[in-house]
Amino acid sequence: MAVxxxxxxxxxxxxxxAYDAGELTSYKGIAEGxxxxxxxxxxTRAPLILTLYEKRVDRNDLPFFIGLMHHLADRGLSCPLPLPRHDGQLLGELSGRPAALVSFLxxxxxxxxxxxxxxxxxRALAEMHVAGEGFALTRRNALSLDGWQQLWEKSEGRADEVEAGLQGEIRAELEFLAANWPKNLPAGIIHADLFPDNVFFLGDRLSGLIDFYFACNDLLAYDVSICLNAWCFEKDGAYNVxxxxxxxxxxxxxxxxxxxxxxxxxxxxxxxALRFFLTRLYDWLTTPEGALVVKKDPLEYLRKLRFHRQIASVAEYGRAG
Amino acid sequence: MAVxxxxxxxxxxxxxxAYDAGELTSYKGIAEGxxxxxxxxxxTRAPLILTLYEKRVDRNDLPFFIGLMHHLADRGLSCPLPLPRHDGQLLGELSGRPAALVSFLxxxxxxxxxxxxxxxxxRALAEMHVAGEGFALTRRNALSLDGWQQLWEKSEGRADEVEAGLQGEIRAELEFLAANWPKNLPAGIIHADLFPDNVFFLGDRLSGLIDFYFACNDLLAYDVSICLNAWCFEKDGAYNVxxxxxxxxxxxxxxxxxxxxxxxxxxxxxxxALRFFLTRLYDWLTTPEGALVVKKDPLEYLRKLRFHRQIASVAEYGRAG
Structure with a gap:
């Protein structure tokens, strides 16, 4: 939430x-992203979103992100469509930063x-998985097993500050996942961050997906599991079947x-669940007190992790086994 | 800059x-105010600005602010026009806070x-002063002589942290102003905060004034002096005649x-100049380190204050005496 x-x-x-965008009549910094x-x-034409990429985003990833939005929109998915410049490029530069203009949803x-x-x-997630087929670029998931291990090493020493015994529990979890992570499932382009704030609705109709800045190549069913975590738990921690x-x-x-x-x-x-736990834990331990950033509670994802650990069958998620 | x-x-x-506003199609928190x-x-009709009044704004002042925008817009000034509810009220409540809808400029x-x-x-400032005549409500300027004295008492003890000798200089300035402040000049409704971020342009044409949340009754020429400070100095501190x-x-x-x-x-x-120096000094001394708020440099206004102190004649501002 920042400009x-x-x-x-x-x-x-x-x-x-450099764009065919009509005459500018106003621009406002928005508290998203x-x-x-x-x-x-x-x-004087349609509203647009202008994004300036700050240093946390690797510039080498930008052609993947912007190209993906173009590819998906071209396949009929409702997502921001990058506006090309007169020279055909989808990326420009503004205030010393890479910048892109996309359609406003x-x-x-x-x-x-x-x-x-x-x-x-x-439904929209599956449509995105199908629409992603044939996209020419690839990006490995920096927040999979290796990335979790690296994040953990930065937080491990202080983990027990958050809850006693956490260090041993997470270390065992990482070992279990490394030994048992599935390898031969269908893979493709995943969104990897399809939380409620990245899905727009008009009334009950889904009007679009946004924020493809964690998208990468990985197991498609892993993206489904992210959505189970992001959409199917209640505020009190209960899984809503x-x-x-x-x-x-x-x-x-x-x-x-x-x-x-x-x-x-x-x-x-x-x-x-571990992936979001680890990024939240890291932010929790490193964000200075008093900073006007909302620190998301890592324990929410620890509780989800523990829930999944005791699942005996996928029927418990609501799917006929 | 916050939501x-x-x-x-x-x-x-x-x-x-409660409003005749069309169907909502999107809303974004904006980084203004x-x-x-x-x-x-x-x-489905025109864009709107929704403002939720946080606790720093005195609820008793809201009828003045909202009523003033209505009065000014009614007199032809280009400023946000509050949208009335079906019951005729200009203020509602949302998320436990007083809230108003105004036209988007x-x-x-x-x-x-x-x-x-x-x-x-x-020109627009003078038009506002003329349009403000006849407005039924009044609000005293909380940031005039008394208010400066109160602000100063909260910062005085630490003022020399900012610049050695500051404490004596500001105390003498406050005494001078209290003894010599003009009393019988034309008064009326003033904006009291007409900085560049509160004035919109489309090309070179001024398209509107916003943010009336410091407006009050005071000397009209004092509002002119605020604009001289806000608009006529260069970044290097030089007055641009x-x-x-x-x-x-x-x-x-x-x-x-x-x-x-x-x-x-x-x-x-x-x-x-002293008024903006004092609020900036107070914020400077009280905003915690690491907070994501831009601390404005109080010394900018100290330099302006010193400039005005050595003015011998209004010709130096660019006005034939």
């Missing part, structure tokens, strides 16, 4: 001359999604999971 | 049923205003200053 870089009207007008600076532009993210919304999210049924049915109405994928959901969900 | 309160789509839809939470709404604030823009600002000429000519093309007002400009400018 890190301000831009001057003169610089923005100059930047826009934690990695980049985002502005909502009004023009109307819609709102749901602070309290219901089961019917989980069904739509499942009605939402699980809806999300999985929505997904499988477009792309049925094969039996190996279904059987792997518990371990994949342990992995994705 | 303090998030709002859920359900709560917002419920809030909007330091006192309140602001959202840019798109609807297209336009951009200028990071690098030129003299031609200062002329437009002067070309901008001063333009701002004063623009103002006087609508509302000529009388001779007593013109003669008072140096002391009024000392006062307004």
């Amino acid at each position: 890190y870089t301000d831009i001057s009207e003169d610089d923005l007008r100059e930047f826009l001359t 934690v990695e980049n600076s985002n502005f909502l532009l009004h023009t 109307e819609g709102m993210w749901l602070r309290k999604p219901a089961a019917r919304h989980c069904r739509e999210v499942g 009605t939402k699980g049924v809806a999300l999985l049915e929505g997904y499988e109405s477009v792309r049925p999971l094969d039996e190996a994928e279904a059987a792997a959901l518990p371990i994949l969900s342990r992995g994705s | 303090y309160t998030d709002i859920s789509e359900d709560d917002l839809r419920e809030f909007l049923t 330091v006192e309140n939470s602001n959202f840019l709404l798109h609807t 297209e336009g951009m604030w200028l990071r690098k205003p030129a003299a031609r823009h200062c002329r437009e600002v002067g 070309t901008k001063g000429v333009a701002l004063l000519e623009g103002y006087e093309s609508v509302r000529p200053l009388d001779e007593a007002e013109a003669a008072a400009l140096p002391i009024l400018s000392r006062g307004s």
Whole structure:
């Protein structure tokens, strides 16, 4: 929730001359995205989103992210469409940062999604997996087994500050996942961060997916497990099986999971719960007190991890085994 | 630059049923305003700004602020127009906070205003002073002599941390201003915070004034002195007399200053420089290190104050004496 870089009207007008974007009538920094600076532009044509990529994003990844949005939108997925410059490039530079203009998606993210919304999210995730086929670029998932291990090494020494005994528990979990992580499941482009704030709805209709800045190549069913974690737990920590049924049915109405994928959901969900636990733990331990950033509670994901660890069968997620 | 309160789509839809605002299609928290939470709404009709008033704003002042915008817009000034609810009220409640919907003004604030823009600002300020006549409510200026003294008492003990000798200099300044502050100049509604980020332009045309949350009743020429401080100094601290000429000519093309007002400009400018120095000094000394708030340098206004102290005649501001 931040705007890190301000831009001057003169610089923005100059930047826009490279695009066929209409006349600029206003621009506002918006409180969305934690990695980049985002502005909502009004023009004499359609509204646009301008993103300035801050240093936390690797510039070498930008062609993958921007190209992916173009590829997915081209295949009919509702996601931000990058506007090309007159020279055909999708990336420009503004205030010393790489910058892109994308179409503005109307819609709102749901602070309290219901089961019917989980069904739509499942469907859209599967549509994204299908639409991602044939995308020419690849990006490895920096936040899979190796990445978790690296993150853990930075936090391990202070983990017991968060909860006594945590150090041993997480070390054992990492060992288990490293030894048992599935290898031969269907893979492709995954979103890897499809939380409620990245899915827009107009009423009950899903109007688009945004924020592809964690997208990468990985197991498709791992993306499903991220959504189970992100959409199907209540605020009190309880797994809502009605939402699980809806999300999985929505997904499988477009792309049925094969039996190996279904059987792997518990371990994949342990992995994705651990992934968000680890990034939150790291931020929790390193964000200075008093900073105006909302620190997300890592324990929320520890509780989810423990839930998945005691799952005996995928039927408990709401899927007929 | 902050959104303090998030709002859920359900709560917002419920809030909007009290208005004739069209169907909501999106809302984004915007990084503007330091006192309140602001959202840019798109609807099936015109875009709107939704403001939630946080606790730094006294609720008793809200009818003055909202009523003033309505009064000014009604008199033809380009400023946000509060949208009335079906019951005729201009204020509602959302997420436990007083909230108002106002029209969205297209336009951009200028990071690098030129003299031609200062002329437009002067003209718009005078138009606001004229349009403010007849407004039924009054609000005393909480940041005039008494308020400065109170602010100073909170910072005085640490002032020498900022610059050696500051404590004696500011104490003497406050005494001088208390003894010599003009009393019988024309008074009325003033904006009291007409900095560049509160003035929108479309190209070189001024498209509107925003942020009336410091507006109050005070000397009209004091508002002119605030604009001299806010618009007519360069980044290096130098007073730009070309901008001063333009701002004063623009103002006087609508509302000529009388001779007593013109003669008072140096002391009024000392006062307004001190006012911004004192609020910045207080924030500087009290904002925790590491907070993601931009601390504005109080010394910028100390330098302006010293400039005004050595002014011998208003001709130095660019006005024929």
